[in-house]
Amino acid sequence: MGDEPKEGAGLEGVLDIWRRRKWLAILVFAGPCAALLSLSVFLPNSYRSIATVLVDRQQVPEAFVRPTVTSALEIRLHTISQEILSRSRLEALIDRFGLYRNLKDRVSPEHIIERMRGDIQLELKGAEQKGLTGPSTIAFAISYRGSNPETVAQVTNTLASFYIEENLKVRERQASGTADFMKVQLEETKKQLDQLERVVSEYKKRYMGELPQQITANLAAVEQLSTQLRVNNDNQTRAAWRREALERELAEVQSSSFSSWRQLGPESARPPDTPAGRLLRLQQELIELRTQFSEKYPEVVRVKAEIAALERHLAERKSDGKPESELSIPPDPLVLRLKDGVNQAGAEMKALKEEEKRLRSAIATYQARVDNTPRREQEFQELSRDYESTKEHYQSLSKRSEEAQLAEDMEQRQKGEQFRILDPAVAADEPAAPNRIRLALISLVLSLGLAAGAVVLAEQLDTSFHSVDELRASTAVPILVSIPRIVTAGDIRSRRLRMRLASVAAALALTAIVGGSYFIARGNERLVWVLSRGGS
Numbered sequence: 001m002g003d004e005p006k007e008g009a010g011l012e013g014v015l016d017i018w019r020r021r022k023w024l025a026i027l028v029f030a031g032p033c034a035a036l037l038s039l040s041v042f043l044p045n046s047y048r049s050i051a052t053v054l055v056d057r058q059q060v061p062e063a064f065v066r067p068t069v070t071s072a073l074e075i076r077l078h079t080i081s082q083e084i085l086s087r088s089r090l091e092a093l094i095d096r097f098g099l100y101r102n103l104k105d106r107v108s109p110e111h112i113i114e115r116m117r118g119d120i121q122l123e124l125k126g127a128e129q130k131g132l133t134g135p136s137t138i139a140f141a142i143s144y145r146g147s148n149p150e151t152v153a154q155v156t157n158t159l160a161s162f163y164i165e166e167n168l169k170v171r172e173r174q175a176s177g178t179a180d181f182m183k184v185q186l187e188e189t190k191k192q193l194d195q196l197e198r199v200v201s202e203y204k205k206r207y208m209g210e211l212p213q214q215i216t217a218n219l220a221a222v223e224q225l226s227t228q229l230r231v232n233n234d235n236q237t238r239a240a241w242r243r244e245a246l247e248r249e250l251a252e253v254q255s256s257s258f259s260s261w262r263q264l265g266p267e268s269a270r271p272p273d274t275p276a277g278r279l280l281r282l283q284q285e286l287i288e289l290r291t292q293f294s295e296k297y298p299e300v301v302r303v304k305a306e307i308a309a310l311e312r313h314l315a316e317r318k319s320d321g322k323p324e325s326e327l328s329i330p331p332d333p334l335v336l337r338l339k340d341g342v343n344q345a346g347a348e349m350k351a352l353k354e355e356e357k358r359l360r361s362a363i364a365t366y367q368a369r370v371d372n373t374p375r376r377e378q379e380f381q382e383l384s385r386d387y388e389s390t391k392e393h394y395q396s397l398s399k400r401s402e403e404a405q406l407a408e409d410m411e412q413r414q415k416g417e418q419f420r421i422l423d424p425a426v427a428a429d430e431p432a433a434p435n436r437i438r439l440a441l442i443s444l445v446l447s448l449g450l451a452a453g454a455v456v457l458a459e460q461l462d463t464s465f466h467s468v469d470e471l472r473a474s475t476a477v478p479i480l481v482s483i484p485r486i487v488t489a490g491d492i493r494s495r496r497l498r499m500r501l502a503s504v505a506a507a508l509a510l511t512a513i514v515g516g517s518y519f520i521a522r523g524n525e526r527l528v529w530v531l532s533r534g535g536s
Contacts (some may be wrong), residue, residue, distance in 0.1 A: 021455045027506060029451035033508050036443030045431035047149040051160040052125075054139045074124065077140065079124055084159065090116050093158065097151050119145045120159065139422060149427040164419040177409040182187045182401040186375035189394045196387040203380060210372045218373070222366045229359045236352045243345035251287045279310045305349040513527030 017024075055073060083089070090113050094100060100112050107115075125139040142159050147151040204211060209218070286303045293300055 025451040028454040029447045033447035035513045038514045040436045040439035043434045046433040047152050047428040048145040048432035049153040049156040049425035050143040051156045051425040054420045054422040056418045084162045153425045153427045167419050179404040179408040182404045186397045186401050210369045210376045214375045215373045218370045232356050239349045246341040282307045405515045
């Protein structure tokens, strides 16, 4: 019993709010609802036609002719779609069927192309097959949407024929390209095979001395030359010993001659400052240096060079027949004989060194042949292996080239995989868009929500008291009397006048809203396209 007054009070409050705000709610509801309903009524119809294309598999069994077009059907359809939806193709279709005439003056050609791409849809239809992880495409549907059902059906069938023609072109182009490629590869491999045959036949002639069967003769020649080289080294050693012995003996003889020169007296102890005297002093100095250092010591080398220069100088003066005013040393026959022996030993060593050089060069030549024999054998094996592998590759390419030619003939005779129109597109009886029932429901729900929101907002902003109970609830001051509102005849006439003016204004507003909606929706296919895409 205690809940009934509360429920009555709540319902009474809602009714009071409705009595106060009903015209606001009606106006707020009527405006959006009239606009949206007018749009849904005045929007042009959009029709959709669908053409189903069946994928016919290769008619000749693959056991007899292997196809050269091995790309997946889905990938090939995507490639064909990119070709068909190109700018040039779509512009040709737009000009051919006179599409989007109402948009040509308002938007750019690029926008029209994008609009047509959005109106075209491709849907793959597959079936489960054994051994495959997913469904295999056996057909696909092409659909197009527009304002004229007859034109839409024609455009859809034209697009389907484009897919069929482009698939044939793609397959023929791939088959021809594969056949041409195999033919070029076969010719190049034939040239390589001929070249390898010439190389193998000329290889033995070019490396006759380094062939594996000649290694025994080359080793024997190396052994013989090595023996001669050892003999040459022994002869050089003996000649060097003989030369050193003669040089020591010559030095001793020259030292004794210098000692006898010094015995002439204190004034004659030092040889005179003449070429012969300087030669004698240098020879004595060389003898003393050899007792302490080797022949490669820098001082020994310097003294020997000066002695050789003085000897050449004296020989030149003697050959010119010029008289010598300086004191000369009489030649000693023993010294001359020893010098001749030293010169002969040097000449012999020089000849032996030349022979050593020749022997080492010959040994290096034969040894290089021996060292190159394993490499030549390996090269010959590689040439033979390359020749055999190239021959096998040529035979394999020849077989594949024949298969590619058969596949090309099959595609040209249209015996390969083909597209066939299973269900052509027909003119639609019912429009596919807009969905007016859905738009009407959305309009009603949205308008009711706006009206309720407007009433709640008005109540929140209104701070006046509408009843005695509200006043008593907000203040502690006692209320003695309540005077009802006194309505006079003038008040009634004023209210009626305001009502008439408000009704006329509302009617004009609704008429303006309906007119604006008609102006916006009339022939606005773009709005239909946007609403249908948002709904899908």
